Structure formats: C-alpha cells, structure tokens
Amino acid sequence: MTPLAHWDEVEGEHFERGHIAATWTDLGSAAGSVTVGVHRIRIDPGKWSTPAHAEGTEEEIFYVLAGSGLSWQDGRVCEVAADDCLVHLAKAEAHTLRAGPGGLDVLAFGQRAHPTMTHLPRAGIAWLGRTWVDVGRGGHPFEQEAAVGEPEVAAPSGRPSSIVATVEVPQVERGSGGDVLRLARDLGRAAGSAHTGLRHVTVPAGKLGAPPHCHSAEEEIFVVLDGDGALLLGDEEHPVRAGSVVARPAASRVAHSLRAGAGGLVYLAYGTREPNDITYYPRSGKISFRGVGVIARLEQLDYWDGES
Numbered sequence: 001m002t003p004l005a006h007w008d009e010v011e012g013e014h015f016e017r018g019h020i021a022a023t024w025t026d027l028g029s030a031a032g033s034v035t036v037g038v039h040r041i042r043i044d045p046g047k048w049s050t051p052a053h054a055e056g057t058e059e060e061i062f063y064v065l066a067g068s069g070l071s072w073q074d075g076r077v078c079e080v081a082a083d084d085c086l087v088h089l090a091k092a093e094a095h096t097l098r099a100g101p102g103g104l105d106v107l108a109f110g111q112r113a114h115p116t117m118t119h120l121p122r123a124g125i126a127w128l129g130r131t132w133v134d135v136g137r138g139g140h141p142f143e144q145e146a147a148v149g150e151p152e153v154a155a156p157s158g159r160p161s162s163i164v165a166t167v168e169v170p171q172v173e174r175g176s177g178g179d180v181l182r183l184a185r186d187l188g189r190a191a192g193s194a195h196t197g198l199r200h201v202t203v204p205a206g207k208l209g210a211p212p213h214c215h216s217a218e219e220e221i222f223v224v225l226d227g228d229g230a231l232l233l234g235d236e237e238h239p240v241r242a243g244s245v246v247a248r249p250a251a252s253r254v255a256h257s258l259r260a261g262a263g264g265l266v267y268l269a270y271g272t273r274e275p276n277d278i279t280y281y282p283r284s285g286k287i288s289f290r291g292v293g294v295i296a297r298l299e300q301l302d303y304w305d306g307e308s
Helices: 027-031 141-148
Strands: 004-006 013-017 020-026 036-043 060-073 076-081 084-088 095-111 117-120 125-128 131-133 163-165 172-174 182-186 196-203 220-233 236-241 244-248 256-272 278-281 286-289 294-297
Touching: 004 027, 004 236, 013 141, 020 027, 020 141, 027 036, 027 220, 027 244, 036 060, 036 220, 036 256, 060 196, 076 084, 095 196, 095 256, 117 141, 236 244, 244 256
Parallel strands: none
Antiparallel strands: 004 244, 013 020, 020 036, 036 095, 060 076, 060 084, 060 095, 084 163, 117 125, 125 131, 172 182, 182 196, 196 256, 220 236, 220 244, 220 256, 278 286, 286 294
8 A cells, every 4th residue: 555645535524513513534544544643624614623622642733724713722712824833732731723714724643542532621521432421411522512512712812832833933954965955844842742743844856855764663644735746665756746645654664755846845744752763764774763862874784574
C-alpha cells in the first residue's frame, strides 16, 4: 500500500447533533497511518466541532486551514483564523471550536492512545474507547452534549500560550548545503506541545525537505499545503500536491523524503517525540540515537532479515 492519499479523494462523513455540526474526513487512515492520525474537520457556519472535552491520554494539535471562529477552553474564548496552531495537552482544559459565519476548516492531529479516555464535563460523561459511562440519560455522547445545549460564549479575550499564529513563530533554515534545504517553523513547541510535534516547512524549488531517512519508533504524517513535488520512498517517486497526505509508520525500513517541484513546496510535518527512536540516513550511513543525543556514522551495515 502506498502511504499516500489526497483529501479530495477521501470521503468525509457529516455529523450533526444539535449545536454540533461538521464533516469529518479521516485522512490518516486513508494514508495508512498506524499509531497517530489526522482528521480534516470542516465545521458548519455558526456550529461547533465537538462536545467540550478533555483527553485523558492523548495530546492533540490543530491547524486552521481556512475560515475563522472561536476556540472555547474551560469557558474562556478567543478568536482563531487561518494558519493558527492550537495545542491541547492530555489531562488539561476542556476544549472545542465554534465556526464563524464562513465556516471553519481545520486539521486535527493526534495520537491513537489505547485505551483512550475522554471526559465531557458539560454532559457528565467519561468516554472510554467505544463505551461510555453517564448519569442515566443514555444515547451517544454527542447526543447527550447536544441535549445540554450550546456552551455559553463570553466576549473573546487574549489568546493563551497554547495558540500561535504561524507567521509569529521564528523560521529556521536547516540543511543549507547540497540538495537539502528547508525553512521550518516549530509550531508544536511554540504552542507548548509535550509528546508530539508539528512543523510548518517551506522547501525551495528542487530541494529536499530532509535527507532520506527512516525511523525505528517515531511515526510521521505529512500534509502538503501548497505547491507540488515528489515523495521519495526508497527507490520510488510519487507525485504530491496541495492536499496530499503522507503517512510514514515506524520501522518500515524504507527511507523517505519530500522534494519540491518548480514552484516550491509547503507542508506540515507531524510526529511523535519517541525518546528511544533511532533514525537511519542511508545516503550518509549515519544513525541518530535520539534518547542519548548521539549521531554515529557506520562504515559497514549488516541488515537483519528477521531470521536467526
């Protein structure tokens, strides 16, 4: 299976219960992701994305593609718009989004923690995987949230540190030599993420966003925002364009990279911060051991085929 999908070619599902109404598209599963995922959520004008909820084990990162609206966090409200990044840590504030008059289009990145626990404080529900515990009202958690009614919306206030605009995050140049060059903004760290990360990457025409590499423990997802280019996957190349989604599960043993076309390439790079991850760069023979912060070059490599 080619770990590549396009958001125009993945069917979404419209879900509406009371004040909650949005079209959800599971882009991660379409591209073959395993331990992490990404959904595109297109929220109807004036409606809410989800019940107000807090995750028990999963960290979430949102990126606003288009439109405007409000971020609701434990009753505090602030405005959000295109190119904003929002981080919601596990065991933190209850949160949700409300779209403005023109709707709100967001990407929601997250871990597939097992088991995952979600608390809906307004509906009085603890949601665990496919089951939930409530106070006797019955029905799906979204239905119970709808029955409680729309959250109260106070006047918008200043943003918390967990929300940043892309243009406000410093852009760092990496790999200025050879055919590797990218300008990256570390949105996840800027917004306070702890276990996952999200970077906004701009690659000039003909350049690679990173040297071809593969991970032992970290899974990555890439979403192309603008331009076109190619996904390099071992000895193969696959064209990518705005809306392309690439999943690179851990331990694939196949190196990957993204190369910009004539007009350049802009993409989001999401991944987990696995302390025991090992990254292999086949072109240079280098191996990076994240947990100890060591990079080594091996003169000779012997591959284990899985048989003793």
